Amino acid sequence: MLSIFKSIPTHMDYKGQKLAEQIFQGIILISAVIGFVYGLIIQQFGWTVYIVLAGFAVSCLLTLPPWPMYRRNPLPWQPVVSEASGEPNQKPQDNIKRKKHK
Amino acid sequence: MNTVLSRANSLFAFSLSVMAALTFGCFVTTAFKDRRVPVDIHVSKVMLKNVDDFTGPRERSDLGFLTFDISADLEPIFDWNVKQLFLYLSAEYATKSNSLNQVVLWDRIVLRGENTKLNLRDMKSKYFFFDDGNGLRSNKNVTLTLSWNVVPNAGILPLVAGSGHISLPFPDQYEATKSY
Numbered sequence: 001m002l003s004i005f006k007s008i009p010t011h012m013d014y015k016g017q018k019l020a021e022q023i024f025q026g027i028i029l030i031s032a033v034i035g036f037v038y039g040l041i042i043q044q045f046g047w048t049v050y051i052v053l054a055g056f057a058v059s060c061l062l063t064l065p066p067w068p069m070y071r072r073n074p075l076p077w078q079p080v081v082s083e084a085s086g087e088p089n090q091k092p093q094d095n096i097k098r099k100k101h102k
Numbered sequence: 103m104n105t106v107l108s109r110a111n112s113l114f115a116f117s118l119s120v121m122a123a124l125t126f127g128c129f130v131t132t133a134f135k136d137r138r139v140p141v142d143i144h145v146s147k148v149m150l151k152n153v154d155d156f157t158g159p160r161e162r163s164d165l166g167f168l169t170f171d172i173s174a175d176l177e178p179i180f181d182w183n184v185k186q187l188f189l190y191l192s193a194e195y196a197t198k199s200n201s202l203n204q205v206v207l208w209d210r211i212v213l214r215g216e217n218t219k220l221n222l223r224d225m226k227s228k229y230f231f232f233d234d235g236n237g238l239r240s241n242k243n244v245t246l247t248l249s250w251n252v253v254p255n256a257g258i259l260p261l262v263a264g265s266g267h268i269s270l271p272f273p274d275q276y277e278a279t280k281s282y
Contacts, residue, residue, distance in 0.1 A: 010105070010106070011104065012103070012104060017103040017104060018103075020103060020109060021103055021112070024109075024112075024113050024116065025116060028113075028116060028117055028120055029120065032120045032121075032123075032124055035124070036124055036127060036128075039128070039182060040131065040182065043180075043181050043182040044182055045125075045128050045182045045183065045255050048124055048128070049121070052117065052120065052121055052124065055117075056113070056114075056117045059113060060110070060113060063109055063113065064106055064109055064110055064113070065106070066106075
């Protein structure tokens with residue numbers, strides 16, 4: 001049962017996180033401007049609040065779940081190193097250390 | 103921003119900040135508005151009695167009774183930053199002991215969306231017009247003013263005096279107290 005939940009991908013990559021933040025800020029700011037102008041025209045501040053709340057709901061829907069569009073730029077991880085080929089990989093690291101000491 | 107909860111947190115905080123800014127904007131658009139409107143007050147009957155004032159030092163004090171008409175159009179006061187008006191009719195006069203006496207005679211709450219045309223005829227005062235002595239008899243300058251508190255959604259709570267007050271003289275004689 002738990003493994004089903006764990007198999008659902010929940011992460012966003014770094015660019016996806018930035019995109020999500022820009023999307024919700026844009027939506028809320030636009031709905032705030034629309035709501036303020038509309039409330040000012042009809043002289044009802046309640047409608048301003050309702051419109052901002054609607055923008056809040058829309059941006060919750062768009063940015064809270066980790067939609068696939070926030071996972072388009074996965075980090076390029078190093079390939080998994082097997083135990084057998086472990087020794088040759090250590091040599092370059094030793095080289096780097098030596099260079100630093102020079 | 104990497105988990106659902108942290109995104110929900112920043113989204114909620116940002117929305118609240120935006121809402122606070124909008125509320126402040128609502129206050130700014132109405133902060134410098136003139137909320138005075140002309141008020142027409144007419145007093146049709148003035149009666150003066152001298153009765154025992156049991157709240158005071160057991161002496162007889164002046165008690166006035168007024169019958170008045172008020173008409174005003176409160177529509178210009180209402181805008182998107184007004185929830186309700188608290189109207190009150192106050193009497194101001196000077197006596198020998200006090201240079202300024204203020205007595206609230208009547209009040210009314212006008213909610214947003216209610217009828218804003220005030221047209222009241224032959225109203226009796228809601229509260230007793232008691233002087234704390236004998237300052238009402240033959241007082242020639244008792245000024246009635248209709249004022250209001252503007253209760254806003256956000257911002258300051260203005261206290262506005264309506265333009266158009268009336269000054270009336272009180273009679274020289276007390277009304278004969280009937281004993282039953």
